[in-house]
Amino acid sequence: MKFHFAPVQGHTDAPYRHYHHKVYGNDLTYYTPFIRLEEGKLRKRDIKDFTSSLNSEAINIPQIIFRDEKELVALVDLMKQQEVTRLDLNMGCPFPLQTGHGRGAATVANESLAKAVKKIITDNQDINFSVKIRLGMTAPDEWQVLLPYLNDTHISHLAVHPRVARQQYSGELYLDQFNDILTQSVNPVVYNGEIHTPQDVQRISSLFPNIEGIMVGRGLLGRPSLINEVTSGNEWPREKRLETMLKFHQQLLNHYTEELCGDSQIISKIKPFWEYAEDEIGRKAWKAIKKAGNIAKYHSAVALITQQ
């Protein structure tokens, strides 16, 4: 079973990925949050993220988002100029700002784009492509438009979050549709969605023994040791999980303190670290962290984590 750390915009940037790998040292595959064209070019901050020297130790795959063949071709060309050898195609983002322009989940049922996706993958054998999808925008069987085209080419895997865009990030998971994709895909399939505990990993692995891997987003942000616990076969006691998470947090905070200017910049970069960790660190600390308006209050709030 292969494990993937799902890209999460605003969280899994290069420093986060690097220090996660440094502290937890597992063989997860990491992804950049989606990279898009702006006025026909790559944004400087996206280039900085995927070319950062912080990416050198783990597997880091850049991800692009596009709305039509023109954008797709332009992005792939620009990424080739940056000498990328692996590329993930975002065909699942549900943010209305992206889907409203025809990107992300809005691409799943776009047949002319599906043809272009197949062509670009087939024409660029020097790049190892993967694709990340949702089931569709509103109907959970929209993927049926895209899948035959992916089946006609070779990708390293197809990661599937079995929801539609309308649901955003909550609600029913269409596991029956996921199973249909798993059965019909000639390419390896990776499951993604609502994995929070080692038991969730076990449940999905036994429900779908033919998956190639599991991709975890919010579950790993809230419990960064999750995959270590799964691969070692031992659930870590809460004290060990918190102690290690605090070590990870400290390294990331040191990095931001060196890189950024001023407490407010540092606080706004580090606070999201805890966004999905309420269950892990307790409500009191979590609320205090959210409220902290300066660095001294932030440190006191973080100290509450081990006092509870």
Ligand SMILES: Cc1cc2nc3c(=O)[nH]c(=O)nc-3n(C[C@H](O)[C@H](O)[C@H](O)COP(=O)(O)O)c2cc1C
């Ligand atoms: C705030 C936020 C930002 C996200 N950004 C991205 C992104 O840049 N690219 C992407 O493919 N998915 C993105 N996702 C989706 C996640 O990668 C993942 O598919 C989703 O959270 C479901 O998995 P999970 O239940 O394990 O979190 C984002 C999700 C959230 C909540």
